[in-house]
Amino acid sequence: MFFFPPLPLFDSLLNDYTTLAFIALLLILSILSLCFIFHLRFKSRTLYHLQEFNSLWSVRFILVAFITLWALNELLRIPFSCKRFLYPLFPSLNESNHASLCKIHVVLSLGFFEPAFLVTLLFLVNISIKQKAKREIWAFPFVLISCFPILTFQAVFVFLVPLEEKLPSIFTRSFVVFKDGFGNENVLCGYPLLSTIAFGSFCIAYCLCFLFSCWKAVSLAINKSLRVRIYVLAFSVLTSLAVQILSLGLSLFWSPEDLAYGAVALVVFISTFLCAAMGEGMLVIRPIADALAAGGECCQWIPASRSQPAEDDKNPAECQLV
Numbered sequence: 001m002f003f004f005p006p007l008p009l010f011d012s013l014l015n016d017y018t019t020l021a022f023i024a025l026l027l028i029l030s031i032l033s034l035c036f037i038f039h040l041r042f043k044s045r046t047l048y049h050l051q052e053f054n055s056l057w058s059v060r061f062i063l064v065a066f067i068t069l070w071a072l073n074e075l076l077r078i079p080f081s082c083k084r085f086l087y088p089l090f091p092s093l094n095e096s097n098h099a100s101l102c103k104i105h106v107v108l109s110l111g112f113f114e115p116a117f118l119v120t121l122l123f124l125v126n127i128s129i130k131q132k133a134k135r136e137i138w139a140f141p142f143v144l145i146s147c148f149p150i151l152t153f154q155a156v157f158v159f160l161v162p163l164e165e166k167l168p169s170i171f172t173r174s175f176v177v178f179k180d181g182f183g184n185e186n187v188l189c190g191y192p193l194l195s196t197i198a199f200g201s202f203c204i205a206y207c208l209c210f211l212f213s214c215w216k217a218v219s220l221a222i223n224k225s226l227r228v229r230i231y232v233l234a235f236s237v238l239t240s241l242a243v244q245i246l247s248l249g250l251s252l253f254w255s256p257e258d259l260a261y262g263a264v265a266l267v268v269f270i271s272t273f274l275c276a277a278m279g280e281g282m283l284v285i286r287p288i289a290d291a292l293a294a295g296g297e298c299c300q301w302i303p304a305s306r307s308q309p310a311e312d313d314k315n316p317a318e319c320q321l322v
Contacts, residue, residue, distance in 0.1 A: 015262045016080040022273050023071045029277055030068045033284040037061055040288050056127065059139040060284045063120040066143075067276045070113035074269065076105040077189040102175035102189035103158045110191070110199040111154030112147055114272060118206055119146045121237065121279045125213045129220060150202045157194040167194075178257040188256035191268075196248045203241045210237060233282045240275035244268050 041057050075081040082098060123139055158174055174192050177185055214234040221227040247267040254261035 013080060015266055016078045018266060019074065019078055019269055020081065022270065023074055026071045026273055026276060027068065029280055030064050030071070033064045033280045034061070036285050036288045037064070040292065043292065056124070058137075059120065059124055059127070060288075062139055062143065063117055063124065064280060064284060066113055066117035066120060067280060070109065070117060070272070070276065073105060073108050073113055076101045077109075077265075079186055079188065098187040099175045099177075102187065105189055106174050106191060106195050107151070107154045107158050110195050111151040115147045115150055115199075115202055115206075116143050117276060117279065118210075118237075118241075119143045121283065122206070122210050122213060124283050125210070125217060125233075129213070129217055150198055153198045154195055157192060157198065176256045190256040190261075191248055191251055191265075193252055196245075196252070199248070200245045203245055207238055207241060210234070229282060229286070233278060236278040236282075237275055240271045240278075244271040244275075247271065 037057050037060050075085070079098075082101065086101075120139065120143055123142055127139075173190055174195075175187055175189050177187055211234065214230055217230050218227050221230060244267075247264050251261055251264045251268065254264070256262075256265075
């Protein structure tokens, strides 16, 4: 007891350290993904056969950007990171207005950043099915339009004061204040029931669209390796979202200061982390590495109706890797 804080606080710090470690890993993976993207970008200026494959660099950049923003936004949820990094940088911040940071975290995490990178994943899968990808300029507007409804719902559910006053706290509670073993007040962020319902509804619709797109991609895959890659991507994304929604639902049975809630919140974070990491690995790093290794002379799939692909089908300028 002379060396360790009381057990609940110790477990809370262990949870925070674990989350920070995963955030660091995801940021490193994002930096690696950006290196691959810009390396291919510069390489394609001198190699013609990589130019068409490089046409999706902006979409991949958007994917990595939203994943990075989601990871950074998770820092607002962690009391240790707020006390260690945010408070010294912004002296006006303190425990009393940390509650506002919790609300911002919920809205941005479940209402914008995570839905945005999920929609970008779907956009990449859909556009990669096309033999000529010419719609990448619509990626960012498509993501914004798709995320606008859930972002609006989350903002209304979290920030609308009359709604907080009329409904039970479990529906709109995004934070709690409690005293630790040393008598210090701490603010812990939570996930309101209404936010969970809104995000769960979004995920159900998204999973149906993603499953259909992956099924269509599998039907066009030209070899077993690509089919396996699509199966792994689909299984990872769908399983991660299912676990996340289940964990968000279970988190409602405890208060944020309970140890069980911390464990469930960690599962919510890790499931999203795995989905984001798989997206960067399967849709950014792996296809770019394959294209560079093969000199760009590879395609993702050709319609199954063609039993013998023509010579032009082998030209990477007419197809995109997933």
